[in-house]
Structures are given as structure tokens and as C-alpha cells.
Amino acid sequence: NAGVTQTPKFRVLKTGQSMTLLCAQDMNHxxxxxxxQDPGMGLRLIHYSVGEGTTAKGEVPDGYNVSRLKKQNFxxxxxxxxxxxxxxxxxxxxxxGQGVYGYxxxxxxxxxVV
Amino acid sequence: AQSVTQPDIHITVSEGAxxxxxxxxxxxxxxxxxxxxxxxxxxxxxLLKYFSGDTLVQxxxxxxxEFKRSQSSFNLRKPSVHWSDAAEYFCAVGAAxxxxNLxxxxxxxxxVIx
Numbered sequence: 001n002a003g004v005t006q007t008p009k010f011r012v013l014k015t016g017q018s019m020t021l022l023c024a025q026d027m028n029h030x031x032x033x034x035x036x037q038d039p040g041m042g043l044r045l046i047h048y049s050v051g052e053g054t055t056a057k058g059e060v061p062d063g064y065n066v067s068r069l070k071k072q073n074f075x076x077x078x079x080x081x082x083x084x085x086x087x088x089x090x091x092x093x094x095x096x097g098q099g100v101y102g103y104x105x106x107x108x109x110x111x112x113v114v
Numbered sequence: 115a116q117s118v119t120q121p122d123i124h125i126t127v128s129e130g131a132x133x134x135x136x137x138x139x140x141x142x143x144x145x146x147x148x149x150x151x152x153x154x155x156x157x158x159x160x161l162l163k164y165f166s167g168d169t170l171v172q173x174x175x176x177x178x179x180e181f182k183r184s185q186s187s188f189n190l191r192k193p194s195v196h197w198s199d200a201a202e203y204f205c206a207v208g209a210a211x212x213x214x215n216l217x218x219x220x221x222x223x224x225x226v227i228x
Contacts, residue, residue: 031214033215033216035218040123040220041220042118042120042204042218042219042220042221043158043204043206043216043218044218045215045216045217048215058215090157090158092216094214096214103160103216105157105158105159106157107156107157108155108156108157
């Protein structure tokens with residue numbers, strides 16, 4: 001099925017561990033985004049990419065790194081996980097020219113840092 | 115600076131009753147406005163969007179929203195709520211240019227009672 005796939009769906013990390021969240025889309029979208037969702041905070045943009053090989057910081061980028069080596073994949077890395085990074089992470093993609101209404105969201109990754 | 119305010123954290127309505135969820139925005143340019151719905155454990159689904167033209171927009175699942183520029187509001191309505199509408203609802207604002215980042219409100223959780 002076409003869409004945005006996030007892996008893993010759930011993960012528990014210990015403080016200080018590292019991990020990478022993978023977002024893959026098969027719609028040939030140029031733009032991709034990583035958001036985090038916290039209770040009472042809504043969704044906040046972490047990083048985004050407007051094309052292969054390019055990334056930019058969003059609203060809450062500290063503690064995260066990203067890479068867009070291939071157009072269809074957008075990776076979110078946590079080098080040294082902290083309890084404050086416990087959250088649900090959503091990836092989204094969009095094709096420019098559609099306007100903002102072209103967002104397609106993944107189903108999320110629930111991360112717990114203990 | 116851009117921001118979205120959803121003043122109601124939690125709303126409870128009876129099945130069959132009407133619903134209105136409030137959304138106010140602050141945006142430096144012409145806003146593109148959206149309502150998304152999120153069922154428990156799921157990703158976000160687009161309900162409706164407004165770009166220009168008719169200020170009353172229709173969406174999926176019988177929802178509608180009215181854009182009022184003078185009040186910087188984009189309230190979501192439904193004439194008769196169904197039990198399956200219980201979910202969290204997010205208002206968002208974005209731009210038509212640049213990286214098209216979306217800014218979300220903190221969400222309103224809807225509970226539907228029989």
C-alpha cells in the first residue's frame with residue numbers, strides 16, 4: 001500500500017542509548033518531516049527535508065539528528081537518549097506544488113526512554 | 115510568530131448532539147488552515163482544509179469548518195455527533211511556500227457519551 005511507513009512502531013530505550021527511527025515513503029515525495037507529539041503540546045516539528053541530501057532544523061531539534069541519503073527515506077537519530085525524548089514520533093511527507101494539504105502522515109513510533 | 119490555540123482540552127458531548135471545536139490562529143501571511151483527527155494509537159487523518167474562497171468548507175465524515183478572518187478563527191462543527199467521532203482533533207496552520215511546515219494546536223479530545 002502506498003504511504004508513509006515508520007519503523008519501529010514501539011521501542012524502549014535506556015538513558016544514554018542510541019537508536020534510529022526510519023521513515024520510508026513510496027509516493028516520490030520531495031518533502032519529508034519529523035514531528036514529536038507530547039500530551040498537551042500537540043505536534044512539534046523536529047527536523048525536515050526538502051530534498052535528497054538536504055535537511056533543516058524545526059522547532060525542537062536539540063538531541064536529534066537526521067539524514068536524507070535517499071529520496072524515499074528520512075532517518076531520525078537519537079545519539080544519547082534522554083527521558084525527555086519519551087514521545088510519539090510522526091513522520092510525514094509531501095510533494096511540493098500540492099500546497100500544505102499534501103501531507104501524508106505515518107502511523108507513529110512510540111518511544112519510551114527509561 | 116505563528117501559533118495555533120485550541121482553548122478546549124477536553125469536550126464531552128452526547129451522541130446525536132451538535133459539536134463545535136474552537137481554533138484560533140496567529141500567522142504572518144495568508145494562512146492555510148487544516149483540521150486533523152487522530153484516533154487512539156493511530157496517525158493523523160485530514161478532515162478538511164481551507165485555502166481561499168468560500169469561508170465554509172466541507173470535509174469528510176460530515177464535518178465542516180468556517181474561516182473567520184476578522185476573528186482569526188477556524189472552528190470545526192458537526193451537526194450530529196456519532197460515537198465513532200470520539201478522538202483527538204488538531205487544528206493546524208501552514209504556508210503555501212517554502213518548506214510548507216505545519217504548525218499544530220495542542221489538540222482537543224472529544225468524548226462521546228451514549
